[in-house]
Amino acid sequence: MKTKKILMTGNEAMAEAAIQAGCRFYAGYPITPQNEIPAYFANHMPEVGGVFIQAESEISAINMVFGASAAGKRAMTSSSSPGISLKQEGISYLAGCQLPGVIINVMRGGPGLGNISPSQADYFQATKGGGHGDYHMIVFAPSSVQEAFDLTVLAFDLADKYRMPAMILVDGFIGQMMEPLVVHSPQSTVHSKSRLLTKKWALTGAKNRKPNVIRSLFLAEGRLEEFNEELQNKYTRIKNKEVRFEADNIEDCDCLVVSYGIMARIVSGAIENLKKQKLNIGSLRPITLWPFPTDIIRKVAKNKKILVVEMSAGQMLEDCLLAVNGQAKVDFLGRTGGGISSEEEIIKKIKSLVGR
Amino acid sequence: MDKIYSHPKSLHDTTTHYCPGCGHGTIHKLICQVIDELGIREKTIAIAPVGCAVLAYDYWNLDTTEAAHGRATAVATGLKRTQPEKIIFTYQGDGDLAAIGTAETIHCANRGENITVIFVNNGIYGMTGGQMAPTTLIGQKTATTPRGRNVNLGEGEPLKLLEMLAVLPRVYYLERTAICSPRSVLNVKRAIKQAFSNQIENKGFSLVEVISPCPTYWNKSAADCLKWIEHEVVKTYPLGRLK
Numbered sequence: 001m002k003t004k005k006i007l008m009t010g011n012e013a014m015a016e017a018a019i020q021a022g023c024r025f026y027a028g029y030p031i032t033p034q035n036e037i038p039a040y041f042a043n044h045m046p047e048v049g050g051v052f053i054q055a056e057s058e059i060s061a062i063n064m065v066f067g068a069s070a071a072g073k074r075a076m077t078s079s080s081s082p083g084i085s086l087k088q089e090g091i092s093y094l095a096g097c098q099l100p101g102v103i104i105n106v107m108r109g110g111p112g113l114g115n116i117s118p119s120q121a122d123y124f125q126a127t128k129g130g131g132h133g134d135y136h137m138i139v140f141a142p143s144s145v146q147e148a149f150d151l152t153v154l155a156f157d158l159a160d161k162y163r164m165p166a167m168i169l170v171d172g173f174i175g176q177m178m179e180p181l182v183v184h185s186p187q188s189t190v191h192s193k194s195r196l197l198t199k200k201w202a203l204t205g206a207k208n209r210k211p212n213v214i215r216s217l218f219l220a221e222g223r224l225e226e227f228n229e230e231l232q233n234k235y236t237r238i239k240n241k242e243v244r245f246e247a248d249n250i251e252d253c254d255c256l257v258v259s260y261g262i263m264a265r266i267v268s269g270a271i272e273n274l275k276k277q278k279l280n281i282g283s284l285r286p287i288t289l290w291p292f293p294t295d296i297i298r299k300v301a302k303n304k305k306i307l308v309v310e311m312s313a314g315q316m317l318e319d320c321l322l323a324v325n326g327q328a329k330v331d332f333l334g335r336t337g338g339g340i341s342s343e344e345e346i347i348k349k350i351k352s353l354v355g356r
Numbered sequence: 357m358d359k360i361y362s363h364p365k366s367l368h369d370t371t372t373h374y375c376p377g378c379g380h381g382t383i384h385k386l387i388c389q390v391i392d393e394l395g396i397r398e399k400t401i402a403i404a405p406v407g408c409a410v411l412a413y414d415y416w417n418l419d420t421t422e423a424a425h426g427r428a429t430a431v432a433t434g435l436k437r438t439q440p441e442k443i444i445f446t447y448q449g450d451g452d453l454a455a456i457g458t459a460e461t462i463h464c465a466n467r468g469e470n471i472t473v474i475f476v477n478n479g480i481y482g483m484t485g486g487q488m489a490p491t492t493l494i495g496q497k498t499a500t501t502p503r504g505r506n507v508n509l510g511e512g513e514p515l516k517l518l519e520m521l522a523v524l525p526r527v528y529y530l531e532r533t534a535i536c537s538p539r540s541v542l543n544v545k546r547a548i549k550q551a552f553s554n555q556i557e558n559k560g561f562s563l564v565e566v567i568s569p570c571p572t573y574w575n576k577s578a579a580d581c582l583k584w585i586e587h588e589v590v591k592t593y594p595l596g597r598l599k
Contacts, residue, residue, distance in 0.1 A: 025438055051437045055430070056463035063427035063460070067434020070421045071401075071442075075434065093424050203419040203435065205442055207398035213413045214421035 008181045010148045010174040014104055015040035016183065017152035018076055023102070024050035025068035025075035027061040029083060032116045033172040034106035037078040058083040062090030062103070069099040070214050072202025074156050078104035080172075081122050082113060084130075091165050092131030095231075096216030098201075100159035102152070103137070104168045106175035109337045117338025118172035120261060123315035126169045127290040134228055136235050138166040138242060139289040141260040145179035151287070158242065160199075162234060169289060171311060173262040235291075244287035245296065253282030255305040255354050258297065258320050260286050263309050263341070270346040281350060289316065297323035305353040306330040311340055364388035366397045366417050373411060375482075377578025379535045379568025380408060383476060384415050386545045387447070390552055391418070400443040401435055403428045405452040408482045412447055426457025429464035432471045443555055445472040450491040451481050454517045458490075461517065465561045468526025472551045473563040475517075478570040479589070486573030490515040493592055498573070514592050518565055522598045528560035530598040534567035536585040567593060 008016070015037045018026070026041040038054065045052040051068070055061035061077045068075035079087060084105045094101045107122045109115040126139045138158050142148040152168055159166040203212055218224040246264075248271075250256055259267040264285040271281045282304075286293050297306075301324040308317045314332050324330050333349045335341055341349075363369060366388035374380045391397050397418065404412040406425035413420035423431040428446035436444040453461050453475050464471070480498060481487040487500040491514050495504040505511050518530045529551060533544045544566050551562040567589050569581035576584060 025434065027434070053433065053437065053467075056459055059427065060430040060433075060460050060463065063424060063430035064434040064437075066423070066427075067403075067421075067431035067436075068438045069434070070431070071435050071438040073438045075438075089424055090427070093422075097422065203401045203421055204439065205397075205399035205401060206417065206419045211413070211417055212419045215413065217410055217422060 003182050003184050005180055005182050007178050008145060009036055009176055009178050010142070010145045010170060011036035011106065011176065012040050013145045013149040013181050014078075014152045014168060015044070017149040018102065018156065019044055019048055019050070020183075021074065021153040021156040023074040023076050023156060024048065025065065025073050026051070026077065027053040027055045027064035028077050028079065029055050029058045029061050031080045031083045033108060033175050034078050034080045034104065036175070037104060037106075058086035059090065062087040065101050066090055066094060066097075066099060069094070069101045070203045072199040072204060074100070074160070076102035076104070078106070080106045080108045081110050081119070084122060084125065088125070088131035091137065092133050092135060093216060094165040095135035095137070096133060097214045098163040099165075099214065100163055101165045102155045102159055102168065103165060104170070107169065107171045115338055116172065118262065118311065118340065119336070119338065120171055120263065120311040121313070121315065121336060122169065123289065123310070123312060126167050127292070127319070135231060136290050137164065138162070138238065138291070140166070140168050141287060141289050142168065142170055142174060143261050143264045143285065145174070145177065145181050147287075148174055149181055149183070162238060164234070169261075171262050239291040242288060243291045243293050243295070245293040246285040246287060247283070247296065249280070249282040250284050250296070250300045251282075252280070253304060254280045255307060255350055256282045256284060256300065257307045257309060257350065258284045258286070258316070259309040260289065260316065263311055266341065266343055267309055267346055270343045270350065273343065273347055274350060279350070279354060279356065286316070292319045292323070294319070294323040298325060298327070301327045304328050307350060307353060308332050309341060309346060310334045312336060364392045366391045368415055368417050370414060373414070374408065375572045377569055377571035377581060378408070379478065379566070379570075380476065382535055382541060383474065383544065383566055383568060384412060386541070386548055387445075387474060388416065390545060390549045393549065394552055394556065396443045396552070396556070399441070400445070403431050403435070403444070403446040405446070405448040407449040407452055409447055409449060409476065410483075426452050426455070427460055428452065428457065429460045429469070429471070429473065433464055433467070433469050436469055436471050440470070443472070443552065445474060445552070447474045448476070450475070450477045450479060450489045454490040454515050458517070462521070462524075465521050465527045465563070466524050468528070468560045470555055470558055470560050471562075472555050473561075474548065474551070475563055475565040476568050477565050477593070478568045480570050480573045482570050482573055491593075493589065516593070518563070518598050521563065526560060527563075527599055529554050529562035532565040532567070532593060532595050532598065534585050534590065534595055535569060536582040
């Protein structure tokens with residue numbers, strides 16, 4: 001397998017990964033801190049015969065993605081928190097029409113216009129639906145530039161496989177920071193026509209077949225309930241098959257720290273430091289935020305201190321509480337609006353929990 | 357004996373859900389006749405709006421997608437840019453195209469997307485119970501203008517979207533037509549055919565407005581609706597080619 005090592009920002013890495021995954025349509029609207037993504041596509045989509053459109057709004061961009069996806073093409077958009085709020089209607093329609101599509105949210109501080117500092121305050125919006133109706137997206141939370149690349153490729157595969165929107169949820173740090181990245185040669189990634197799924201449902205013109213109809217309106221009595229049951233069955237299959245996480249010393253630790261994205265990098269530094277001080281600390285890092293690694297947390301929670309660390313006022317905390325289900329006390333350390341808990345703050349918090 | 361009229365292949369043989377005297381059925385049929393005549397059924401993709409015509413796919417024997425309210429031209433952009441060889445058209449009402457979707461409409465036109473837009477203007481929100489539309493006439497009574505649309509109450513002027521679009525250099529074809537007589541229906545068909553032919557010839561953004569009756573929410577008989585279009589609506593919305 002041919003590989004090369006390059007230096008890239010997370011934003012550029014996700015855009016390059018999309019192109020390598022066979023994404024040939026991007027529409028977006030400028031917003032900080034994700035502007036490197038549309039710029040990358042503007043530069044590189046023409047080289048592969050793909051389409052880049054700077055849309056008049058986030059709303060239009062997600063609906064252009066809807067159209068390109070309905071045509072059977074791999075398509076995506078990206079934005080940052082306020083822009084992602086605008087896309088929620090379109091995401092709900094993608095879910096309701098069972099169309100694949102990838103959405104990158106490079107989170108910034110909110111609510112409202114907030115600021116442009118890194119944040120993890122869109123966890124609820126990403127994992128609980130965000131738009132109207134009973135639906136989910138598969139939500140990936142990379143914690144490095146390499147993982148941002150790899151999970152973007154996976155997001156396209158799973159979005160196609162399950163015919164649903166998938167989101168890459170990163171904070172402004174992951175988007176903006178540069179790290180070495182190993183890029184496989186395009187031949188080794190999924191980008192080849194034969195390996196892309198044949199989408200029999202796509203709108204290509206009703207030639208030698210009955211018309212394909214893409215819809216989310218079901219007026220006949222009981223029909224929408226049936227459809228929603230189909231969706232929920234799909235979500236159950238995903239919960240059973242697609243949970244991803246990274247675990248370190250989670251079985252026998254005295255304190256288990258749960259964190260994701262850039263926060264998990266800082267937490268791992270804190271845990272390394274505490275190991276030297278002979279403290280027995282474990283780490284669990286969800287890689288998929290939906291489906292959430294509920295089962296593993298529930299399994300190991302007993303007789304431990306649990307600490308959730310986030311760049312929010314406590315959002316993933318709620319999923320952890322549900323997972324722990326009263327078996328242990330769950331503590332929280334979080335900052336908002338661009339504040340980031342330092343390694344020292346995390347160490348101090350863990351020590352206070354384990355009585356040191 | 358020569359067969360001079362038959363059911364279009366692009367139109368399903370089914371029962372209508374539209375109200376008696378509604379214009380949608382006529383316009384659906386005209387589109388299907390044009391698609392048959394141009395021989396493009398197998399490469400045409402339709403985009404249904406939100407509103408009374410959302411169920412258009414129950415009538416059209418065509419690949420069809422729904423679009424969120426007002427977003428049809430954005431969806432069309434995604435479909436056309438990824439399959440430039442296909443024929444893409446949107447079917448939108450006045451609320452869809454000229455209120456909630458104004459931004460999408462103007463920017464799609466300004467990019468000069470090579471698509472066909474059928475804009476059905478009946479001056480009312482039919483699906484939701486007859487509320488004021490951007491195109492409702494001054495003085496027209498609706499569920500939300502019970503005393504008649506009044507500009508002095510801040511209810512706005514009837515929006516003339518075609519006139520607004522006419523200033524955009526990348527817009528190729530704009531024509532306003534109406535359903536008010538057999539002759540006018542033939543004229544609607546001619547304009548629709550022109551708008552599809554333009555796309556086949558890669559001419560760019562083409563839009564046909566069709567002023568269409570809504571007896572249910574105009575509180576008029578079907579026949580009176582046609583007279584009202586012919587004598588009243590055209591004073592605000594003059595017919596003819598704008599571009």
